[in-house]
Amino acid sequence: MTNHISATAAGNQAAADGTMKAIVQDAYGAVDVLRSGRTERPRIAENEVLIRVHAAGMDRGTWHMMTGRPYLMRILGFGFRRPKNSVPGLDVAGTVVAVGSAVSRFAAGDQVYGMSRGSFAEYAAALEDKLAHKPSNLSFEQAAVVPISAGTALQALDAGRVERGQKVLVLGASGGVGTYAVQLAKSLGAEVTGVSSAGKVDLVRSLGADHVLDYAADDFADGSRRYDVILDIGGNPKLSRLRRALTPTGTAVVVGGEEGGKWTGGFGRSLRAPLVSLVVRQRLAMLASKERASDLERLTPLLESGAVTPSIDRTYTLGEVQDAMRHLEAGHVRGKIAITVFSGEAAS
Numbered sequence: 412m413t414n415h416i417s418a419t420a421a422g423n424q425a426a427a428d429g430t431m432k433a434i435v436q437d438a439y440g441a442v443d444v445l446r447s448g449r450t451e452r453p454r455i456a457e458n459e460v461l462i463r464v465h466a467a468g469m470d471r472g473t474w475h476m477m478t479g480r481p482y483l484m485r486i487l488g489f490g491f492r493r494p495k496n497s498v499p500g501l502d503v504a505g506t507v508v509a510v511g512s513a514v515s516r517f518a519a520g521d522q523v524y525g526m527s528r529g530s531f532a533e534y535a536a537a538l539e540d541k542l543a544h545k546p547s548n549l550s551f552e553q554a555a556v557v558p559i560s561a562g563t564a565l566q567a568l569d570a571g572r573v574e575r576g577q578k579v580l581v582l583g584a585s586g587g588v589g590t591y592a593v594q595l596a597k598s599l600g601a602e603v604t605g606v607s608s609a610g611k612v613d614l615v616r617s618l619g620a621d622h623v624l625d626y627a628a629d630d631f632a633d634g635s636r637r638y639d640v641i642l643d644i645g646g647n648p649k650l651s652r653l654r655r656a657l658t659p660t661g662t663a664v665v666v667g668g669e670e671g672g673k674w675t676g677g678f679g680r681s682l683r684a685p686l687v688s689l690v691v692r693q694r695l696a697m698l699a700s701k702e703r704a705s706d707l708e709r710l711t712p713l714l715e716s717g718a719v720t721p722s723i724d725r726t727y728t729l730g731e732v733q734d735a736m737r738h739l740e741a742g743h744v745r746g747k748i749a750i751t752v753f754s755g756e757a758a759s
């Protein structure tokens with residue numbers, strides 16, 4: 412209840428004229444399309460929750476929505492000429508200030524985390540079924556970097572049907588999705604090999620990986636080791652290389668990668684994977700991750716027990732979002748980036 416009162420009081424200035432501080436994006440482009448400004452506070456539908464944002468997470472998806480690339484995503488409904496949603500940011504952690512009439516799982520004052528529409532702002536609206544109660548041991552910043560990346564990692568492990576004792580290879584183990592994939596695969600009892608750049612080998616080892624390969628020096632597909640499951644999250648290897656590194660009946664899950672043309676980007680390989688899978692013994696699957704509370708409910712106990720810990724490289728303020736995005740673009744991030752939006756008394 413204390414949280415509700417202080418969060419509401421802190422929002423009064425914004426409430427007075429119905430506006431709020433936010434990062435606003437009116438066009439696709441480079442980092443400077445992300446400008447600090449004021450915009451209308453979101454209105455919620457009956458199945459939505461209004462959140463006082465304490466922290467937001469930044470991920471590759473936010474970068475894609477900034478640039479509008481690959482173009483395929485514009486056709487898929489994110490906005491053809493400009494982003495449909497002018498406030499960027501998906502991952503959110505904060506305090507509920509209002510709920511729609513059909514919402515049953517949350518009430519004002521609850522601390523939540525999940526996926527919203529527009530978390531780089533003082534307030535964000537989110538569907539009830541994309542939110543869960545915040546893990547009690549995590550800060551808002553830690554909770555805000557979980558939803559999309561850890562949810563994707565969980566879904567990738569499900570798609571790979573990972574079982575105890577299996578050998579699992581994680582390509583892109585030092586990134587947003589990969590840092591969770593390594594920890595989740597370990598929690599399932601797999602023997603995990605992580606692949607990253609040389610400078611991040613220490614990070615991947617600290618996540619519990621049994622073996623770590625430096626992608627510039629070691630070839631994961633040299634035949635010296637075969638994997639039951641490969642989670643292909645970074646590096647865009649050819650499907651033939653994935654197959655070479657798999658056991659005869661192994662599974663590769665293509666999650667993503669940043670190379671590829673401006674039209675389909677990394678999707679090209681993802682789309683080919685299930686076709687190749689039809690004609691070989693190995694299983695090649697593509698992942699199109701879903702945003703859903705059920706994954707958060709599965710992640711919460713793992714976060715609370717310490718089996719999974721968010722790896723935060725740096726935390727920025729809302730006014731520093733451009734710097735945060737430059738850091739991400741440069742490929743320097745070790746794990747995740749958090750954006751602190753409101754660190755008042757309700758955040759304690």
Ligand SMILES: NC(=O)c1ccc[n+]([C@@H]2O[C@H](COP(=O)([O-])OP(=O)(O)OC[C@H]3O[C@@H](n4cnc5c(N)ncnc54)[C@H](OP(=O)(O)O)[C@@H]3O)[C@@H](O)[C@H]2O)c1
Pocket residue numbers: 470471472559560563582583584585586587588589606607608609611626644645646647665666667668669677698699700701742744746
């Ligand atoms: N399918 C879906 O639904 C879905 C959902 C979420 C994300 N994605 C996609 O998945 C990809 C990863 O997302 P993310 O948030 O984890 O991105 P990220 O934080 O930028 O991480 C990218 C990772 O790729 C690694 N990498 C780069 N070159 C590599 C190589 N040659 N071999 C192996 N690893 C290499 C990087 O390692 P270093 O940093 O050590 O160089 C880093 O670990 C992105 O393309 C994203 O768009 C897809």
